[in-house]
Amino acid sequence: MVIVLVFLVVLGQEVYGNKEQCENHAVKAKLFDAICSEIKQTRTKSEETGTTYTRWGRTKCSGDKTEIVYSGFVGGASHNDSGSQVNMLCVPTQPQYAINNKKADNHPWLGGTIYSMHQMDTPNTALDQSKYTLYGIPCTVCRARDKTSVIMIPGRKECTSDWEKEYNGYLFGGNPKFKSGSEYVCIDEVPERRKKATSWSEKPILKPVHSKCNEVMPCPPFIDGRVLTCVVCSK
Numbered sequence: 001m002v003i004v005l006v007f008l009v010v011l012g013q014e015v016y017g018n019k020e021q022c023e024n025h026a027v028k029a030k031l032f033d034a035i036c037s038e039i040k041q042t043r044t045k046s047e048e049t050g051t052t053y054t055r056w057g058r059t060k061c062s063g064d065k066t067e068i069v070y071s072g073f074v075g076g077a078s079h080n081d082s083g084s085q086v087n088m089l090c091v092p093t094q095p096q097y098a099i100n101n102k103k104a105d106n107h108p109w110l111g112g113t114i115y116s117m118h119q120m121d122t123p124n125t126a127l128d129q130s131k132y133t134l135y136g137i138p139c140t141v142c143r144a145r146d147k148t149s150v151i152m153i154p155g156r157k158e159c160t161s162d163w164e165k166e167y168n169g170y171l172f173g174g175n176p177k178f179k180s181g182s183e184y185v186c187i188d189e190v191p192e193r194r195k196k197a198t199s200w201s202e203k204p205i206l207k208p209v210h211s212k213c214n215e216v217m218p219c220p221p222f223i224d225g226r227v228l229t230c231v232v233c234s235k
C-alpha cells in the first residue's frame, strides 16, 4: 500500500506537475480514484478465503460473516425412475437458456423436489406432515467469508470444538422403496416451503432419515427408527 501511495504521489507530480494543478478538482479526483481502486484490490486479496455450502430448506444464510451466493429451489429427478440422477441441486429461480431449438424428450430431466413427512406425526415441527408434505423445497447457496472448510455431520446438532455452526437440522433422503436412488442432504431445522404439488408423479421426494439398528450400527446409543439430526459446520 505504502509503495503504491508513494508511486501515485510521484506519478501525480510527474503528470500533473505543479501546485496550481494540485488545486484542480479534476486532477484530485483522478488521483483519488486511482488510490481507491488500489485499496479495493488490496481488500479483495485479504478476502481471498471463503468456502461455500448449500443450506437445504431455507432462503437465507445465517450469521454476519456468511453471504448469499444465490437462493432457489431444490431440483432433482423422479423418485419413480430407476435410472434417474440421485443428487439434489440448488437451482436458481431464473433460468438462462441458450440453445433451445426444440422440446427434448427421453432425456434426463430436472424438476422441483418436494417434502414428504408421511408417518412423522410431529405437528408444529420441521416434520409436520400437513405443513410440508407435497410442498416444494427452497435452498440457498451460502458463502462463509472467513472460513476455508465446511462439513456436514450426520446425527449431531452441535459442531465439534473449534468448528462454527452454519445451520443444523434433520437428515433427509429418498425412500428406499422408491425406484430411484437418492443422496442424504441436511434440511434446516426450521424449513421453509414453496408451492404445493397436487401429486407425487414425476417428483423427486425427500423424507426424514431414521437410524437403523442393523447389527453393525452402534445401538445404543443410536435408537432404531429415530429421525436423525445433522449439522453443517465451518472452520
Ligand SMILES: *[C@@H]1O[C@H](CO)[C@@H](O)[C@H](O)[C@H]1NC(C)=O
Pocket: 080, 200, 201, 202
Ligand atoms: C411410477 O411409475 C409407474 C410406471 O413405471 C406408474 O404406473 C406409477 O403411476 C408411477 N407412480 C408415481 C407416483 O408416479
